Amino acid sequence: MTTVLETEELRKQFGELVAVDGVSLAIDDADITSIIGPNGAGKTTFYNLLTGVLKPTAGTVRLKGDDGLVDVTGAPPHEVAKAGLSRSYQITNIFEGLTVRENVRIARISRDGSRMDFLSRADSDPDMEADVGEILTLTGLTDIAETPCDQLSHGQKRTVEIALALAIDPNVFLMDEPTAGMNPTETTEIVSLIRELNEEIDATFVVTEHDMDVVRDISDRIVVLADGAVLADGTPTEVLNDERVTEAYLGSEGQ
Known part of the structure; x- marks a missing residue:
């Protein structure tokens, strides 16, 4: 496995509010990774730090380049995209x-x-x-x-x-709520497409998604954010059976 995206002690603070609190992650090319969490967990801010929409208060972001990981911390979005990180948004663009x-x-x-x-x-x-x-x-x-x-x-x-x-031609493809607003048939089709693309192209998929059925179905790895920090990180079985995740994110929905 090769690390294609890495953050180290990534932090974003807005005044007294800490939206992302020391997140350190290494995303490998072999996995489809889902990043989930309750509203206000810091997912959107984290994505915006990765893509250069926001500059971090502290920490680093590195992307796979021709000669290893390249520091893109605080680079503008067009430079981050040129370095190999692409993003699809919850609202079509x-x-x-x-x-x-x-x-x-x-x-x-x-x-x-x-x-x-x-x-x-x-x-x-x-x-x-x-x-x-x-x-x-x-x-x-x-x-x-x-x-x-x-x-x-x-x-x-x-x-x-x-x-x-x-x-x-991204090395890493961030997908923000790819099934938002879709009916069941469309959701099935988009999940199948992501799986097929993951097998056919040389790009690593990172997904945020609220639909737990989609998360279970599509993920090799799940990272849970809560209060801006990593709460859990592992396989779908490990994470979705973690009592801390149930309490912080799934709530009364259970498993």
Whole structure:
């Protein structure tokens, strides 16, 4: 196993409020890791520290690079993305008026650091189109590639967002509530897609999710945050049977 993402004593404080309190984690490439916790546990702040949206009060963030782990602590989001960390959000973040293919193409252009030249056609680049086509195939979007995104279902839009995140060739892919707002069929489909992608591409998935059935189904490892700190860390069986987790997170839902 190879460590692809590492935090050391990561801390974020807003005045007197400590939102993330000394979190040290090493994420390995062999696992799908779910990060869970009750509302206010610090999950969103932790993600924002990883992606450069927020700068930490203390601690470090390191990402896998060509020559080992690279310190990206406090780097702006575009530099963190370039270093190999991609993120999908709980709320879809796509260009509604463009087609699925056009959305993926724009994301691919951003990965290459290219400037869109409106005097030429980006779709005339055969290498670009081959890359876009591969991403559409991987995510099962080929049949709706020419469909404007404002005509898609919620589940299809979430799949498009996954395709956009994959377009930057991430080493680590953070997924924020990937099944939020989905019906049972859409949830099953997105979980299957994540599993398939985890087998087929060289990227490590880290997921936050409230649906415990999804967490049980998709995770090799679960990390529980509570009050900004790591409460539990282990396999789904170990963590979801931990009395501290039941008390802090699952509550009356039990197991």
